[in-house]
Amino acid sequence: xxxxxxxxxxxxxxxxxxxxxxxxxxxxxxxxxxxxxxxxxxxxxxxxxxxxxxxxxxxxxxxxxxxxxxxxxxxxxxxxxxxxxxxxxxxxxxxxxxxxxxxxxxxxxxxxxxxxxxxxxxxxxxxxxxxxxxxxxxxxxxxxxxxxxxxxxxxxxxxxxxxxxxxxxxxxxxxxxxxxxxxxxxxxxxxxxxxxxxxxxxxxxxxxxxxxxxxxxxxxxxxxxxxxxxxxxxxxxxxxxxxxxxxxxxxxxxxxxxxxxxxxxxxxxxxxxxxxxxxxxxxxxxxxxxxxxxxxxxxxxxxxxxxxxxxxxxxxxxxxxxxxxxxxxxxxxxxxxxxxxxxxxxxxxxxxxxxxxxxxxxxxxxxxxxxxxxxxxxxxxxxxxxxxxxxxxxxxxxxxxxxxxxxxxxxxxxxxxxxxxxxxxxxxxxxxxxxxxxxxxxxxxxxxxxxxxxxx
Numbered sequence: 508x509x510x511x512x513x514x515x516x517x518x519x520x521x522x523x524x525x526x527x528x529x530x531x532x533x534x535x536x537x538x539x540x541x542x543x544x545x546x547x548x549x550x551x552x553x554x555x556x557x558x559x560x561x562x563x564x565x566x567x568x569x570x571x572x573x574x575x576x577x578x579x580x581x582x583x584x585x586x587x588x589x590x591x592x593x594x595x596x597x598x599x600x601x602x603x604x605x606x607x608x609x610x611x612x613x614x615x616x617x618x619x620x621x622x623x624x625x626x627x628x629x630x631x632x633x634x635x636x637x638x639x640x641x642x643x644x645x646x647x648x649x650x651x652x653x654x655x656x657x658x659x660x661x662x663x664x665x666x667x668x669x670x671x672x673x674x675x676x677x678x679x680x681x682x683x684x685x686x687x688x689x690x691x692x693x694x695x696x697x698x699x700x701x702x703x704x705x706x707x708x709x710x711x712x713x714x715x716x717x718x719x720x721x722x723x724x725x726x727x728x729x730x731x732x733x734x735x736x737x738x739x740x741x742x743x744x745x746x747x748x749x750x751x752x753x754x755x756x757x758x759x760x761x762x763x764x765x766x767x768x769x770x771x772x773x774x775x776x777x778x779x780x781x782x783x784x785x786x787x788x789x790x791x792x793x794x795x796x797x798x799x800x801x802x803x804x805x806x807x808x809x810x811x812x813x814x815x816x817x818x819x820x821x822x823x824x825x826x827x828x829x830x831x832x833x834x835x836x837x838x839x840x841x842x843x844x845x846x847x848x849x850x851x852x853x854x855x856x857x858x859x860x861x862x863x864x865x866x867x868x869x870x871x872x873x874x875x876x877x878x879x880x881x882x883x884x885x886x887x888x889x890x891x892x893x894x895x896x897x898x899x900x901x902x903x904x905x906x907x908x909x910x911x912x913x914x915x916x917x918x919x920x921x922x923x924x925x926x927x928x929x930x931x932x933x934x935x936x937x938x939x940x941x942x943x944x945x946x947x948x949x950x951x952x953x954x955x956x957x958x959x960x961x962x963x
Contacts, residue, residue, distance in 0.1 A: 563600045564918040567653040571605045573660055573915065579609040579636040583627045586612035590631050594647065601652070635659060650695075650918045657915055658697040665698050665716035665909060670735075672704035673755070674724025676748070676884055683890040686721070689901055695917060698905075705731035710738075717744035717877075717908050720757070721884045727756030736763055742869045742876045744908050748884030751813050765820025766863060766880055771839035773812045773859060773882065774846055777832035781895065787811055787842050789831040789861045789883065791900070799827035799864045799907050802916075805896030812883035813837075814859035823878075826866045830858035864907065877908050 563571075571578075580598060584591040591612055602608050615622035615630055625634040626643050633652070634643045637659040644655055658664070669678040669686075678690040678700050690700055703711065703718070705727070711718060711734060718738060736759060739745060747760070751772045754761065761768060778788035789809040794800035814837050819825050835857030836848040848854045861882040866875050881904070886897045902916070929937065 561596075561600065563604050564649065564653075566916045566918045567601075567649055568604055570653050570657045570660070570915050570917075571601065574605070574637070574656070576638050577607050577609060578605065578656065578659075579611075581625065581634040581636070582610065582612045582631075583615045583622050583625065583634070584612060584631045585614045585616075594631060594633070597647065597649070597652075600649070648921060650920060654695045654697075654917050657917070661697055666712070666714055667693060667698050667700050668703040668711060668715045668718045669700060670705065670718065670720045670723075671702045672706060673727060676721040676888065678702070678719070681889065684885070684888050686884075686887055686889070688889045688892045689887045689898075692898070692902065693905065696902075705734050708734075710734060711743065713741075715743060717746060719746045719748070720760075721748040722750035722752070723755045723757070725755065726753075729756075732756050732759050735760055739763060739876075739878070742872075742874065744876060745878045746904065746908060747878070747880045748887065749813055749880065749882050750884050751811055763820065764865060764878060764880065765818060765823060766865075767816030767818055768882075769814040769816065769837045769855065769859065771813075771837040771854065772842065773809075773814050773831055773835055773861065774838040774842070775831050775835035775857070777834045778808065781806070781808060783808065783810075785810070785842065786846060787838070789814075789835060789859075791829050791861065791896075792832055793858075794829065795827060797827050799862075799903075800829065801903065801907075803896065803899055803903055805899060807886060807896040807900040808891070808894055809861055809881075809883035809886045810891065811885055812861050814855075814861055814882055815863050815880065817860055817863075819863075819865055823865045823867050826864040826877075828860040828864060829862035830860050833857050835859055862904070875910065877910065879904050879908055 580601075582591065582594050582598070584594060586592070586595065595610075595612075598608075598610050602610060613621055615627055625632075625641075627634070629645065631647065632643055632645050633647065634641055635652075635655050637656070640659050642655050642659060644651055667678075669675075669690075671677060677685045677687065679685075679702075680687045693700060698716075705711075715738075718735075720735070735757075739760075747757075749768070772787050773789045774786045775788055775790045776786060777790040777792065778786055781788075781790065787810065789812040790806055791809065792806040794803045809831075812831075814831065814835075815828075817825060817828060833856075836854045837859060838846055838848075839852055839854055840846070840849070848856060863880040865878040865880070867878075869876055885891050886894075887901045892898050892901070906916075
């Protein structure tokens, strides 16, 4: 009887190892299939890079969220070459955020007719199409692509008329005092800029979204001032950049708005902590919690600014204002040597308003007219735009002026990823771990396995 039972046991013991191996393989395949099925049910994405280089910025995600129709991107490059693969990795961020995004690759060497139709001149350009509109990009990056999507998504490109002809700051100029860099920022956001010489036109065009007026070096003629006044009377939006000195024909504009300009130049002792070479810099460090300063946090520096009184003409409403620090005042004397506030001559202590936001309801079309008066034009100049929060302040002012028609914010300019720097102790720890710790772990694991097998 014992022999009869011993035979099946011996047979089972002989096939025990193959059965265990077979069961392991079956369970392994079942686990892989189940994992694939779970992944297919819900896509999950993790970006573990320190600079979040594989994830869209919140600004780009907001631009994509505004789209109401499918977006198509055509890449004129071979999908298998290194350039095509690099572009595909960049566009993968957009596909993940927008699953209905259509991306296709066309080799311009195989299909030159399609490349010419898209106005493609070099390999790697991208053509974006949205609701019958299209734009071809030659510079690739998240900021450039998102800006193009924002431009295609807007139904009406806002026109900005820039007053020129009297020595004002040029919106496309490259001089230190010009506004060329700020103008480029506006172009990226879809604003259409055009110079406006009031000596050559009888009226400011009615399709002007807003007018930008900076300080003229030569006085305006009376007829030009009247055209600006009619533009305001008809409900036009205005960005007025003042500077210390004579108004040069813009006195009537100040009277029409009812604003009061304090004499002298604003001096702010708080400018010393920003390493300013002169105290004649207004520092806007505290922002109110309203629509005018929405999203602003970095201090802005306004060199050579004037301050205002908080009053307006009848019919206008002071919607908000931005002020200098409590250590500021309007200096009416010379800005040389030691300067101090002289109450006898009427120099007022800060904080003093340097940005005024005025609104007026237009009963004819139910629209709200918006005017911004800034006591400085230098903060938007080519020399000062990149200082501290000046760029953010300038763009926020444009967004407030544009109201609901304003274009969304763009991703920030790409910053270089900081390199990995190891000090002496970290290098020593890394070397010890590589040469001693890891080999020691492998040696201990091998000896343990050998000891376990010798006991079985």
